[in-house]
Amino acid sequence: MSGQDAYGPAPDAAAIEGIARDTIARLPAVFAAHLGDVLLLIEEEADAETLAALGLDHPLDLTGLYHGRPIGEKSSMDSGAMPDSIHLYRQAILAEWVETGVRLDDLVRHVTIHEIGHHFGLSDDDMHALEDAVVD
Template sequence: MEMDSAAFEELVIDELDRLPDEMVDGLDNVVFVVEDRPEDGSLDLLGLYDGLALTERTQYGTGELPDRIVVYREPHLAACESDDELRDEVHTTLVHEIAHFYGIDDRQLHELGWA
C-alpha cells in the first residue's frame, strides 16, 4: 500500500479525533508523532509509547518533557492492503499506545482484545 507522509498524518489525526473523549481527555503532557520507521529500520513495530505510565508516576509536575506516542507509517502500510484496513490498524495502534500511557500492559491488552 502507498501513502505519503502528509496523507498518513491526516489519517492519524482523523482516527485520534474519533477516539472516545474519556480515552483522550486524561492525556496530559503527551504528544503524538508520526515517523516513517522505528530506529532499527524494521517493519515489525506499528507504534510506541515513550514515557512513564500514570500508574508508575510518583510525582509529575511542570518542567517534564512530554510523553510521546509514535505511530510508524511504513510498517502500517506494509501490513495493510486497503484504506479501511489501514484506518482500523491505526485506530488499534492508537488505542494500544494510549493504554500504555494509562498503565495497561500488553497482557491486559490481549485480555481486553486490544492487542
C-alpha cells in the first residue's frame, strides 16, 4: 500500500492556495494593504528556465519564489512592468512536507510568508517575526 493510499490523496493546488490565502488574510493590516496587486500562483513545479536562473538542478529544490521588485526599490518609472507574483510550487512543498513531517499548513504558511517577505525586502528575522504574528 503506497503512502497516498494509506493517507488519502495528496493535497491539491486548491488546498495549498487556501492555506496561503488564509495566511495572507491573517497578516497585519500594514502588510496586507500592500499585497492587493501581487498575484498568488500555485504551480506544480518550477520550470527549467526558473531553475536555471537560480542555479538549481531539480524542481523539488524550490518551494516558492517571489517575482518582482521589493516595495522599497519600486519607482514611478516602473510603468508597464509585469505584476509582482508569488509562486508556490506544489510538488516541492509536498516533498518537503513528507520529508520533514512538518504540518502542511505550517509549511505553506512559512513558504508564503518567506515570499511575501521578499516583496517587502524583509530580513530573515523580520520574516520569522511576521510568521509568528499570523500563527493561530
